[in-house]
Amino acid sequence: MKDHSRGVNSVALPIVLSCAIFLMPGHLMGQQSSVESKSLQRFSVSSIQIEAPDPGDVPLPPEFRIAVYENLILQIEKTGKFQHVYRSGDKDAANVSDLVTLHTKARAFTEGSQKKREVTTVMGTTSLTVNVRITDHAGQSIVDRDIKGKVVLMGENLGATYDFSKKVAKIVRDTF
Amino acid sequence: MQLQAQGKTVSVDASSILDISTDKDSRQDITGAAHLAAEAIPYGGSRVLSLFSHQVDVLTVEFRDTNAAYHGAVFAMAKGKAAPFRKQLVALGAKTTVPTAGPALEKK
Numbered sequence: 564m565k566d567h568s569r570g571v572n573s574v575a576l577p578i579v580l581s582c583a584i585f586l587m588p589g590h591l592m593g594q595q596s597s598v599e600s601k602s603l604q605r606f607s608v609s610s611i612q613i614e615a616p617d618p619g620d621v622p623l624p625p626e627f628r629i630a631v632y633e634n635l636i637l638q639i640e641k642t643g644k645f646q647h648v649y650r651s652g653d654k655d656a657a658n659v660s661d662l663v664t665l666h667t668k669a670r671a672f673t674e675g676s677q678k679k680r681e682v683t684t685v686m687g688t689t690s691l692t693v694n695v696r697i698t699d700h701a702g703q704s705i706v707d708r709d710i711k712g713k714v715v716l717m718g719e720n721l722g723a724t725y726d727f728s729k730k731v732a733k734i735v736r737d738t739f
Numbered sequence: 740m741q742l743q744a745q746g747k748t749v750s751v752d753a754s755s756i757l758d759i760s761t762d763k764d765s766r767q768d769i770t771g772a773a774h775l776a777a778e779a780i781p782y783g784g785s786r787v788l789s790l791f792s793h794q795v796d797v798l799t800v801e802f803r804d805t806n807a808a809y810h811g812a813v814f815a816m817a818k819g820k821a822a823p824f825r826k827q828l829v830a831l832g833a834k835t836t837v838p839t840a841g842p843a844l845e846k847k
Contacts, residue, residue, distance in 0.1 A: 615809050625760050625799040629811030650808035721813070 606705060606739050608661040611639060612649040616693070621669035623691070630721045631667060631693065634728035639665070642732050644739040663705060663739075665731075666696045670709055677719055688713055689720040695731055697738070706738055740800075740828065742812055749810075755802045756833035757809075761821035762797035796821030800828075 616623075616631045632651075640648045649656035656662055675689035690713035697706040712727025714720060740751045798814040798821040816824065829835050 615811075624762055625758070625801075626762060626797050626813045629799050629801065629813050632809075632811050633813075650810065652803060653808035654806050 610647040610659045610662045611645045612656045612664045614666050615651045617668040619668050623669045630724035638728040638732035668694045689723045753831035753833045758801045759835045760799050760837050794818045
């Protein structure tokens with residue numbers, strides 16, 4: 564019996580040790596990947612629809628509203644993350660199952676002056692802050708952030724909308 | 740109305756225009772050859788004009804295409820040209836949220 568139990572121990576011990584060796588790194592790796600998946604969670608979808616900007620209570624001039632929208636379309640198309648970038652109201656988007664939707668709502672707007680910027684270099688900044696929300700098909704928020712666009716030195720006031728849309732495109736690149 | 744931008748030409752029926760508005764707060768002053776060039780330049784093209792100009796009218800057009808997709812276009816026009824152009828489009832069936840009855844009602 565003694566010899567038999569020794570035999571069991573001699574067989575069981577390497578099995579237990581090997582299991583421990585395989586399980587420990589696996590457990591640790593599992594912890595790492597869960598942390599990574601939370602901080603760098605990426606979504607894979609085929610299409611995005613860009614809704615028309617909501618000016619909210621902010622007196623956002625129509626040309627800024629339109630420039631925000633058109634620049635967003637352009638910059639998000641440039642990311643190459645989606646097979647289709649649908650405009651607001653596009654009938655073709657209705658049947659896409661993995662569609663995400665980008666909503667924008669103005670939070671703040673200050674119209675500066677191109678002349679002041681170019682003469683003084685320290686005054687006349689145009690800036691706009693817009694809430695950007697990307698929702699999945701079920702309406703759950705994937706992104707919900709306030710993004711600021713501005714033009715500080717050279718360029719037209721509408722350049723703030725270009726700056727804003729470039730920042731949104733970066734968020735899209737990091738998210739999808 | 741025909742729009743040309745980035746090598747694409749789009750025909751827009753006046754009745755598909757959801758809103759058309761002008762901005763009387765001019766930003767640039769167009770003179771000489773630039774005045775002729777700036778008849779209707781979509782946003783983007785007007786960047787060049789800003790180098791030698793000071794006053795323009797801004798015309799904003801919102802419309803839907805045949806697939807109901809929403810589009811917007813911003814034009815820089817020679818000063819004083821936007822309001823008559825808008826009036827003309829409204830007469831052709833374009834919708835507008837800004838009254839076009841007379842200059843007194845123009846947005847300032």
